[in-house]
Amino acid sequence: MPDRTAIDMPVVPEQNRLLAASLNEYADLLESQGDDGFRVKAYRTAAREISTLSDPLQHLFETGGAKALVALRGIGRSIAAAIIEMLTTGHWQQLDRLKGRLTPEALFASIPGIGEKLARRLVDTLDIETLEDLEAALHLGETPVPGIGPRRRTAILAVLGQRLARRRRADTTAHGGDEPPVSLLLDADDLYRAQAEAGDLQRIAPKRFNPTGEAWLPIMHTRRGNWHLTVLYSNSARAHELDRTRDWVVIYFQDADGPEGRCTVVTERTGSLAGMRVVRGRENECRQHYEKSPASVAARLSRTRHP
Known part of the structure; x- marks a missing residue:
């Protein structure tokens, strides 16, 4: 007599298994790099859901788009966007970034x-x-x-x-392109540079500009209200060319369930903000922030490093 349990077990497509494995790997990296646990749990929950689905996610996406993925239990818009990226390109930039492989x-x-x-x-x-x-x-x-x-x-x-x-x-139903306030970004930049300097952060080995494979790049995950932040020193060609790899800080931000955005915080070299940390493209907001909080100016200047 056949095993009824085996008969009732859903057959999970191989692609679903691979997608679930990527989500679990992302959760493991977040956990090992000091994430507060909120996203870790979310990605593992989504991975469990996908690993029991008998309907291929590729078919769900092709027939119902992002809405069909978001309708699944445990899968919000940000995780749906990650699945779509993997389905359509074979890559997931956020995972590659945490592994130091993104170039x-x-x-x-x-x-x-x-x-x-x-x-x-x-x-x-x-x-x-x-x-x-x-x-x-x-x-x-x-x-x-x-x-x-x-x-x-x-x-x-x-x-x-x-x-x-x-x-x-x-991302059409996400937060609509809003960005965190500059005060939040500058605080995250300040915390990251302090912890990186103290050696308190996990380090990854970027593939780019790293012929020895050294794990030199500190990475920080933090949450501020609904904003999830991933913070690293810039490893761009321009940062290396200008010797700013320990000055330029890249912050990837994502609200509770929206698309990921990115900004760069640098030490301003000229003008009224010279010596101050500013968010590129949002200099006027930074100026207003410092004008409203003059007590923070001296503290930030004292912590600003000039490579």
Whole structure:
């Protein structure tokens, strides 16, 4: 007589198992790198749900889009966006970042029409790091890139449009592009640099600009209200070129269930904010913040490092 338990067990597609494994790996890395546990639990809950699903997530997404994924138990918009990224590109930037494997060259080379050599040329010529940066740069077309003529530019933009459209559709009901207040970002920057200097943070070994494979890059996960933050020193080509790898701090932010954003905090070199930490692109807000909190200026100046 057949085992009824075995008959009733759902057959989980291999792709679902792999996606669940990636979510679990992300949760493990968050935990090992000091996350407060909120996201760890969320990603593990989602992984358990996916690992029991008999319906392929690829089919759910193709027939119902992001809404079909969000309708699953334990899967919110941010996790749905991660699943969509893995389904459509075979990669997940947030996981690669925590593992130190994320490089703009590899990201750009994943676009049809861009090989490894052209990807390196794009990074060196345009000083960009994300697909959104690449799309904006190609639309502007102000800096000529050897190897990209009008036809190839059009073809690459078409692929980028399709890929980024999927991600943007997954984020349509999210927080609408809001960013954390500069006070929150500056506090996170201050805490990160203090803990990195004291050696209190886990370190990862970035693949980029690290021929010895040394685990030198401190990483911090923290939560402020509904905002989840991942903070690292910049490991960009420009930061290395200008010797700012211990000054420029990149903050990835995500609200309770929205898309991920990114900003960079640097020491201002000129003008009325010289010597102060500022969020790039939000200098006026930083100026207003310091004007409202003059007592914090001296403290921040004393902690600002000039490499």
